Amino acid sequence: MSKGITTRAEDYSQWYNDLVLKGGLADYSAVRGCMVIKPYGFALWENMQAVLDKMFKDTGHQNAYFPLFVPKSFLEKEEGHAEGFAKECAVVTHYRLKANPDKKGTLMVDPDSKLEEELIIRPTSEAIIWNSYKDWIQSYRDLPLLINQWVNVVRWEMRTRLFLRTAEFLWQEGHTAHATAEEAVEETKRMLEVYATFVEQFMALPVIRGVKSISERFAGAIDTYCIEALMQDGKALQAGTSHFLGQNFAKAFDVKFLNKENQQEYVWATSWGVSTRLIGALIMAHSDDNGLVLPPRIAPVQVVIVPIYKGDESKPVIDAKANEIISALKLAGIRVKYDNNDNTRPGWKFAEHELKGVPIRLAMGLRDLDKNVVELARRDTKEKQHVSLQGLDGFIVKLLDEIQQNLFDRALVYRKEHITIADKWEEFVKILNEKGGFVSAHWDGTAETETEIKEKTKATIRCIPLNNPQEEGKCILTGKPSKERVLFAMAY
Amino acid sequence: MSKGITTRAEDYSQWYNDLVLKGGLADYSAVRGCMVIKPYGFALWENMQAVLDKMFKDTGHQNAYFPLFVPKSFLEKEEGHAEGFAKECAVVTHYRLKANPDKKGTLMVDPDSKLEEELIIRPTSEAIIWNSYKDWIQSYRDLPLLINQWVNVVRWEMRTRLFLRTAEFLWQEGHTAHATAEEAVEETKRMLEVYATFVEQFMALPVIRGVKSISERFAGAIDTYCIEALMQDGKALQAGTSHFLGQNFAKAFDVKFLNKENQQEYVWATSWGVSTRLIGALIMAHSDDNGLVLPPRIAPVQVVIVPIYKGDESKPVIDAKANEIISALKLAGIRVKYDNNDNTRPGWKFAEHELKGVPIRLAMGLRDLDKNVVELARRDTKEKQHVSLQGLDGFIVKLLDEIQQNLFDRALVYRKEHITIADKWEEFVKILNEKGGFVSAHWDGTAETETEIKEKTKATIRCIPLNNPQEEGKCILTGKPSKERVLFAMAY
Numbered sequence: 001m002s003k004g005i006t007t008r009a010e011d012y013s014q015w016y017n018d019l020v021l022k023g024g025l026a027d028y029s030a031v032r033g034c035m036v037i038k039p040y041g042f043a044l045w046e047n048m049q050a051v052l053d054k055m056f057k058d059t060g061h062q063n064a065y066f067p068l069f070v071p072k073s074f075l076e077k078e079e080g081h082a083e084g085f086a087k088e089c090a091v092v093t094h095y096r097l098k099a100n101p102d103k104k105g106t107l108m109v110d111p112d113s114k115l116e117e118e119l120i121i122r123p124t125s126e127a128i129i130w131n132s133y134k135d136w137i138q139s140y141r142d143l144p145l146l147i148n149q150w151v152n153v154v155r156w157e158m159r160t161r162l163f164l165r166t167a168e169f170l171w172q173e174g175h176t177a178h179a180t181a182e183e184a185v186e187e188t189k190r191m192l193e194v195y196a197t198f199v200e201q202f203m204a205l206p207v208i209r210g211v212k213s214i215s216e217r218f219a220g221a222i223d224t225y226c227i228e229a230l231m232q233d234g235k236a237l238q239a240g241t242s243h244f245l246g247q248n249f250a251k252a253f254d255v256k257f258l259n260k261e262n263q264q265e266y267v268w269a270t271s272w273g274v275s276t277r278l279i280g281a282l283i284m285a286h287s288d289d290n291g292l293v294l295p296p297r298i299a300p301v302q303v304v305i306v307p308i309y310k311g312d313e314s315k316p317v318i319d320a321k322a323n324e325i326i327s328a329l330k331l332a333g334i335r336v337k338y339d340n341n342d343n344t345r346p347g348w349k350f351a352e353h354e355l356k357g358v359p360i361r362l363a364m365g366l367r368d369l370d371k372n373v374v375e376l377a378r379r380d381t382k383e384k385q386h387v388s389l390q391g392l393d394g395f396i397v398k399l400l401d402e403i404q405q406n407l408f409d410r411a412l413v414y415r416k417e418h419i420t421i422a423d424k425w426e427e428f429v430k431i432l433n434e435k436g437g438f439v440s441a442h443w444d445g446t447a448e449t450e451t452e453i454k455e456k457t458k459a460t461i462r463c464i465p466l467n468n469p470q471e472e473g474k475c476i477l478t479g480k481p482s483k484e485r486v487l488f489a490m491a492y
Numbered sequence: 493m494s495k496g497i498t499t500r501a502e503d504y505s506q507w508y509n510d511l512v513l514k515g516g517l518a519d520y521s522a523v524r525g526c527m528v529i530k531p532y533g534f535a536l537w538e539n540m541q542a543v544l545d546k547m548f549k550d551t552g553h554q555n556a557y558f559p560l561f562v563p564k565s566f567l568e569k570e571e572g573h574a575e576g577f578a579k580e581c582a583v584v585t586h587y588r589l590k591a592n593p594d595k596k597g598t599l600m601v602d603p604d605s606k607l608e609e610e611l612i613i614r615p616t617s618e619a620i621i622w623n624s625y626k627d628w629i630q631s632y633r634d635l636p637l638l639i640n641q642w643v644n645v646v647r648w649e650m651r652t653r654l655f656l657r658t659a660e661f662l663w664q665e666g667h668t669a670h671a672t673a674e675e676a677v678e679e680t681k682r683m684l685e686v687y688a689t690f691v692e693q694f695m696a697l698p699v700i701r702g703v704k705s706i707s708e709r710f711a712g713a714i715d716t717y718c719i720e721a722l723m724q725d726g727k728a729l730q731a732g733t734s735h736f737l738g739q740n741f742a743k744a745f746d747v748k749f750l751n752k753e754n755q756q757e758y759v760w761a762t763s764w765g766v767s768t769r770l771i772g773a774l775i776m777a778h779s780d781d782n783g784l785v786l787p788p789r790i791a792p793v794q795v796v797i798v799p800i801y802k803g804d805e806s807k808p809v810i811d812a813k814a815n816e817i818i819s820a821l822k823l824a825g826i827r828v829k830y831d832n833n834d835n836t837r838p839g840w841k842f843a844e845h846e847l848k849g850v851p852i853r854l855a856m857g858l859r860d861l862d863k864n865v866v867e868l869a870r871r872d873t874k875e876k877q878h879v880s881l882q883g884l885d886g887f888i889v890k891l892l893d894e895i896q897q898n899l900f901d902r903a904l905v906y907r908k909e910h911i912t913i914a915d916k917w918e919e920f921v922k923i924l925n926e927k928g929g930f931v932s933a934h935w936d937g938t939a940e941t942e943t944e945i946k947e948k949t950k951a952t953i954r955c956i957p958l959n960n961p962q963e964e965g966k967c968i969l970t971g972k973p974s975k976e977r978v979l980f981a982m983a984y
C-alpha cells in the first residue's frame with residue numbers, strides 16, 4: 001500500500017489527521033464538527049473503557065444512565081456552570097417534522113410542535129443528575145452515592161479536530177455525593193489518581209498531576225484537579241479532570257441530607273471525566289512518520305501474523321503452524337490476528353499493519369519454519385529478529401510488556417527534557433516558541449497576569465503540580481512576589 | 493421493609509410501575525418521557541449487553557460510533573423512512589444560549605445561532621450511516637460491511653412507560669451492507685436467530701419468530717423479521733426486529749459497488765436492533781406480586797448472603813464462614829453479594845432481595861452453621877431448604893441453571909396455553925377480550941382488513957410465524973380465502 005502520510009516535520013497537524021483517517025480510526029461526518037468513530041478506533045476505545053470501567057467499579061462506583069436532555073432552566077440554576085456552557089449548547093426547540101406543503105418530498109419543522117421549555121443536549125450532566133439526587137438522598141445512610149455514566153455529550157465548538165475537539169464526543173462522567181467536604185476532596189483526588197494510573201500504565205503516557213488555576217477551573221467547581229500530558233510537538237494536552245464541586249450543585253438543586261447529628265445539611269459533590277480525546281493524546285504521544293504506534297495493553301490487535309506463501313504447497317504447512325501459534329497466543333490472553341487475505345501481498349500487509357500500529361508482526365515463510373524460527377518485527381523500534389518457535393508465546397508475552405515499558409520510558413525522557421525552568425520573560429517566551437514543552441515559572445497568582453501571559457504568548461497555566469515545592473520567587477511577567485512555580489505551556 | 497407493591501390482579505399496570513420504581517431499576521426524570529436508569533437496572537442492562545455484544549462479535553460484527561445528529565435533508569432521502577419517523581423527531585434548531593437581558597439570571601436561545609439546516613436527534617441511524625457507507629464502499633472487496641453500535645436514540649412518543657416506551661432509550665443497531673440480496677436476507681435471519689437465542693437462553697423468555705405484515709414493517713424496509721414474546725397479562729411484546737432493507741438506502745444515498753463482473757451495482761442492506769425495552773419484557777414475563785424475579789444468567793446479583801447475627805460473638809464466626817463461601821462462589825464465576833449492613837434487620841433484607849429478584853438467598857445463622865448447613869431460599873418457587881456447606885458452590889451452580897430453566901419452562905407453558913385458534917369472529921373477539929394471548933386466525937392478506945380488525949378489537953397482527961404451515965381457510969373478518977393463519981394479539 002502507498003501510505004501517503006505527511007511527515008511530522010512537514011506538517012504536524014496534517015500528520016495527525018493522516019494517521020486518524022488512513023489508520024482507520026475515525027472519519028469526518030456530514031454533520032459539522034461530528035466524527036464517525038470507525039471500527040478500529042472504536043475497538044481501541046472499548047479496550048480503554050474496559051480497563052477504566054473496572055477501575056471505577058473496583059473503587060466502589062456503579063454505572064447508571066441519565067437523560068440526554070437538560071431543561072434550559074436547570075442549566076441556569078448554577079450560575080458559573082450556566083456561564084461556562086451556555087455559549088456552546090445544541091438546543092432542541094421542536095419535537096416534530098411535517099411534510100413541507102411548498103416543496104413536495106421535503107420535510108419542515110412543525111411550528112405546532114414547539115416545546116414550552118427548550119431542551120439542551122447535555123454538555124455535561126451535573127444539572128440533570130443533581131436534580132435526581134434530590135429525590136435519592138435523604139439521610140447520611142444514602143451517602144456516599146458513587147455513580148458513573150458512559151455517554152455522548154455535545155459542546156458546539158467552533159473549531160474542531162478529530163478526537164481532540166469534536167462537537168459530539170464520547171466520555172464517562174462520574175458524579176458523586178458525600179456527607180463531608182473532606183470525603184469529597186478525597187474522592188476527587190482518588191479519581192485523579194485512577195486516571196493517572198490508567199494513562200500511565202495502559203496508555204504508556206506519563207502525566208503531571210496538578211490543580212488548575214481559578215480561571216481554568218471547570219464551570220461550577222471549587223477546585224479542578226487535572227492530569228497533563230505532553231505531545232511530541234511540545235504542546236500539552238489535558239488528559240482528564242476531577243472536580244471538587246463543594247456544595248454548589250447541592251445548593252442549586254436543594255439537595256440536603258439529615259446528618260448523624262440529625263441536622264439538615266447540603267451534600268458535597270465531585271465530578272470527573274475522561275473522553276475520546278484521550279485517543280488523540282495516544283496518537284500524538286507515540287506515533288511516528290510511518291503510522292500509529294499503539295501501546296500493547298490497549299491495542300485492538302497485539303500481534304499480527306502474515307503468512308509468506310511460496311507456491312500452493314506452502315499454504316497448508318504455514319497455515320497449520322500459524323494456527324498452532326494463534327491457539328497458544330490466545331490461550332495466553334493475547335489479541336492476535338491472522339492476515340491470510342489472498343487479495344493483498346505481504347509487503348502491502350506489512351505497511352498496513354505498521355500504519356495501524358500493531359505492536360508485533362510475525363512473518364511466516366517456509367524457509368524460516370524449516371529452521372524452526374519466525375521473523376518478528378517490533379513496531380516501536382522497527383527492529384527485526386528471528387525468534388524460535390519454541391516458547392514463542394512466552395517470548396511474546398514478555399516482549400509486549402517490554403514494548404509497553406519502552407513507550408512509556410521514551411515519552412518520559414521526552415517530557416523530562418521538556419520541562420524547562422525560566423526566570424526571565426525573554427527566556428520564557430523563547431522556550432515557548434522554540435523548544436516547547438512545559439515551562440516552570442513563577443506567577444503572582446492573579447487572574448489578570450494569567451490572562452496577560454496568555455494574550456502575549458498563547459500559553460496557559462496547565463497546572464500547579466501536586467506536592468509542588470514551595471520556593472520564593474518573582475512573577476515571570478510582573479515581578480511581584482510568588483511562592484511557587486507553576487507549569488505553563490501551549491496546549492491542545 | 494414495607495414493599496407496598498400493587499398486586500397484578502388489582503392493577504397490572506401499576507404493579508409493573510411499582511416493580512420498576514421500588515425495585516430500583518429506573519426512575520422518572522424531569523424531562524418529559526425520559527427515564528433515569530438506576531444502577532441496579534443498568535447493571536442488568538450491562539449483563540444483557542455483554543452477552544449480546546459477544547454474540548455480535550462471534551458472528552463477525554464490529555462496533556463503531558456514528559453521530560447523534562441526522563441532518564433533516566438526510567431523513568428525507570428515503571421516502572418511507574421519512575414518513576415513518578418525521579412525526580416523532582426531536583429537532584435541534586440553534587447552537588447557543590445567551591443571557592436573557594429581560595430577566596437577570598436566566599438564559600435564552602440566541603436567535604443569531606440558528607442552524608442553516610435543522611438537525612434531528614437520531615430516531616434510528618440508517619440515514620447517517622448510509623451516508624458514510626457511500627465513502628467506505630467501492631468494490632465487492634469492501635463487502636460485507638458488518639457494523640453495530642450501542643447508542644441512545646430519541647423518538648418523541650406521546651404516551652410513555654418506563655422501559656417499554658420512552659422518548660429516549662438505549663439500544664444497539666446493526667447496519668450491514670452486502671453484495672447480494674441473498675446474503676443480506678441470510679444476515680437478516682441470522683441476527684433474528686441471535687436475538688431469539690439470547691432472549692430464550694438468557695432472559696428465559698420463549699419467543700415466536702416471524703415476519704411482520706406490510707403495515708407493521710419498519711419504515712424503509714422490504715421485510716421486517718421479529719421475535720414476539722407474551723407477557724403475563726396476555727399481551728404480546730415485540731422483543732427484537734431484524735430488517736431486510738433491500739437496496740432502498742443504497743439508492744437513497746447512492747451507494748454502489750463494483751461487483752466481480754466489473755459492473756456498478758447498488759448495495760444490499762440490513763438493520764437490526766433490540767433496546768432497553770427488553771428490560772420491560774423481562775420484568776413482566778417472570779415477576780410476581782412480591783417483586784422482581786430475574787433469570788440467573790443476567791441477574792446483577794445471583795446469590796445474596798444474609799448473616800443472622802445473635803450477639804456480638806456470633807459475628808466473626810458467621811463472617812468467616814460467609815467469606816469462605818463467597819470465595820468459592822466467586823471462583824465458580826457467580827455474582828454474590830454479602831449483605832452484612834448493620835442498619836437493617838434480616839427480615840427487611842429478605843423482603844428487599846425478594847423485591848429485587850435475587851435468584852438465591854442464603855441465610856446464615858449460628859445454629860445452622862453448627863449443623864454444617866445454611867438455609868437456602870429460591871426466588872422463583874419461594875421454596876426454602878437446608879443445604880449442606882459441603883459442596884455448596886457446586887450445588888448453587890446447578891441450582892442457578894435449574895432456576896433459569898424453570899423460568900423458561902413456566903413462561904413456555906403459559907405461552908402454549910395462550911395461543912388459541914379461532915375460526916369465527918365472535919370467538920376471535922371473545923378470546924382477545926377475555927383470555928388474551930395470541931389468537932391464530934386466517935386473514936385475507938390485505939392491509940384494509942388488518943386495519944379494520946385493529947379498529948374493531950385493538951389487536952394487531954404480531955407476525956406471520958416462520959415455517960408457518962400452509963392451510964386453506966377463510967379470513968376471520970371478511971371470509972375471503974386465506975392460505976395460512978397469522979398471530980393476532982393486543983400488544984405493548
